[in-house]
Amino acid sequence: MKQKLDELVMAMRAVQELKSGDYCNLGLGIPQMCASYIPEGVYVQSENGVIGYGPLVTVDDVDQADPGLVDAGGKFYTPAPGMSFFDMLTSFAMIRSGRLISILGGLQVSEQGDLAIHSLSDNDKYQQIGGSMDLAWGAKRLIVIMTHQSKDGKPKLVRNLTYPLTAARCVDLIITDLAVIDVTADGLVLKEIAPGWTVEEIKSMTEADLSTAADVKIMTL
């Protein structure tokens, strides 16, 4: 039976987009799994006011857990040489500065690169925008990691968003459990496909118009 990529593999594919000297921010959910695979020389920023921190505290070094060293997802991190702290005003000026590569999850992405991530409905009692709108608006490059289809089998790459807009025309690259897709001025372009799947199969699970790159290839890690 054909396998879709699991979340860790999607995260591992996403970090291939990062290179030494990059600064990045990892959103909640799958993007935070990228933390374990961050390449040497890439600095991770966290919304509550730190950049360049070290590995997360594990059960094996639980004594290192410091209530002041907590990332945006509530995980405890260890210090690293070159790390710096700042307040959240500075943090969001940084996030809006176009200097960070942002990796976010997603509910839907449209043909134009519009992103929906923060809510299923404007009527939801619990609005959880967090930093998503700022990150999507201000990123140097916005990479979205999400499953290709929703749990009930609906396409998440759509012509027009049906979930509330987070930010318009902001997504640059989409990594799903089936494909890597570029957002271009001419629409969505299929660049890589997961092993075992065909271009036609992927298109059939995509509502948005999807063209195929001339050099489309099988995803590798």
Place this chain on the structure above:
Amino acid sequence: MPIKICNADEAILVIKDNDCVAAHMWGFCGTPGHLFRALAASSVKNLTLYIENFLPGPEGAVDLGFPDPTMLLPRLKKIVTPFLGARVFSRSGIGTDFLGDLILSGKLETEATTHGVFQERLHAGAMGLGGFYSPVGIDTIVADGKETRLIDGRKYVFETPIRPDVGLIKAAKADKLGNLVYHGSARAANPVIAMASKVNIVEVDEIVEPGELDPELIVTPGVYVDYLVKIPDDDLSSTRNLKELAKIVVTILK
């Protein structure tokens, strides 16, 4: 006004019915949990709470020292926050969705915003601005009902300043003049809340003599500080206790 060094119950008396109160809340990192408990135990009502995340903890966590903001609900009429995280209750199946019920019944108002907008609204309050035009949140719930304007061909939404009556601040250390230093990511929204608020109550682990803090490292100058509260060493919100709680959290979330 000279700084008053006192306990939390005494300091919290400065908060009056219908006041706007601001605080940072990011788990127990940088959250003024000691002051939360004093405010929860007070009898003020109809507060508007501007809070940099409203994150309820799992049941029982509050008894271990987690600064669960739901303890403040009886004091509130409105919450303005970028992240209203009550779902942890319904997801884990613990109890009823009491926060959702408060909202649905109209007993509690809420207002959605983004971290960046929230920070800049506080900054605008600190600067005495009448507001600002923001590019974030266009055509979203954040811009609902607000004035928009084209500037250089781009659409912006007008955001108003936040000028809280009282800021609840968590810092690592203060000197007796109220100069504050923070620790790690616990700095967070505390400095901008201190700048924006008319009156500030600060909780710290340690109060030292003037001259003992390196002036190069002071983040919030004492001019912003009105009440200084030392967290008792054996308090649930003391760093000593939070370190123990941190170990438990790492072990549970492994």
